[in-house]
Amino acid sequence: MTKLNDIYRCNVCGNMVEIIKEGLGESISCCNQEMELLEERQLDVGPEKHIPIIEKDGEKIIVKMGEVPHPMEEEHYICFVELFVGDKIYRETLEVGDDPKAVFEVCADIDDVKAREYCSIHGLWHS
Numbered sequence: 001m002t003k004l005n006d007i008y009r010c011n012v013c014g015n016m017v018e019i020i021k022e023g024l025g026e027s028i029s030c031c032n033q034e035m036e037l038l039e040e041r042q043l044d045v046g047p048e049k050h051i052p053i054i055e056k057d058g059e060k061i062i063v064k065m066g067e068v069p070h071p072m073e074e075e076h077y078i079c080f081v082e083l084f085v086g087d088k089i090y091r092e093t094l095e096v097g098d099d100p101k102a103v104f105e106v107c108a109d110i111d112d113v114k115a116r117e118y119c120s121i122h123g124l125w126h127s
Contacts, residue, residue: 001022001023001024001025001026002019002022002023002025002028003019003022004019004020004021004022005018005019005020005084005089006018006019006037006038007019007037007038007118007124008028008035008036008037008038009035009036009038010030010031010033010035010036011033011035011036012030012031012033013030013031015030015031015035016118017035038118038123038124039123039124040116040124040125040126041123041124041125041126042125042126048066048067048068049065049066049067049068049069049070049071050065050066050070050117050119050122050125051066051067051125051126051127052064052065052066052081052115052116052117052125052126052127053065053066053067053127054083054110054113054115054127055110056110059105059106059107060103060104060105060106061083061085061103061104061106061108061110061113062101062102062103062104063081063083063101063102063103063104063115063117063127064100064101065078065081065100065101065117066100069099069100070100070119071100072094072095072096072097072098072099072100073096074096075120075121076119076120076121077094077095077096077098077100077119077120078094078100078117078118078119078120079093079094079118079119079120080092080093080094080117080118081094081101081102081115081116081117082115082116082117083102083104083106083113083114083115084113084114084115084116085106085108085112085113086108086112090104090106092104114126114127115127
């Protein structure tokens with residue numbers, strides 16, 4: 001069964017889907033094959049460049065990608081960042097050459113938010 005906010009990726013064409021309403025289905029498919037469920041992680045390859053760091057600046061929440069700035073090159077970059085605030089999700093799409101951070105104009109306590117990001121090579125990471 002799918003779970004709310006799970007992210008699936010097609011390993012053939014690269015399509016990604018996020019579950020916005022849970023259903024009874026056992027799998028999601030694309031390109032005639034089952035899509036891969038991406039697991040959020042905090043360990044593995046390069047956590048210093050991947051674990052989102054959340055900071056508050058007045059009425060803004062800033063999410064930086066790691067203690068060491070993540071590369072934003074054609075072959076290796078952060079594709080998107082999501083900020084979870086209660087039952088709301090804010091998303092920012094990043095492009096090659098952008099700063100590896102996202103700024104969300106959200107009034108929230110830093111202890112009440114969670115962030116996750118997707119690296120084009122190393123997958124899905126969470127704060």
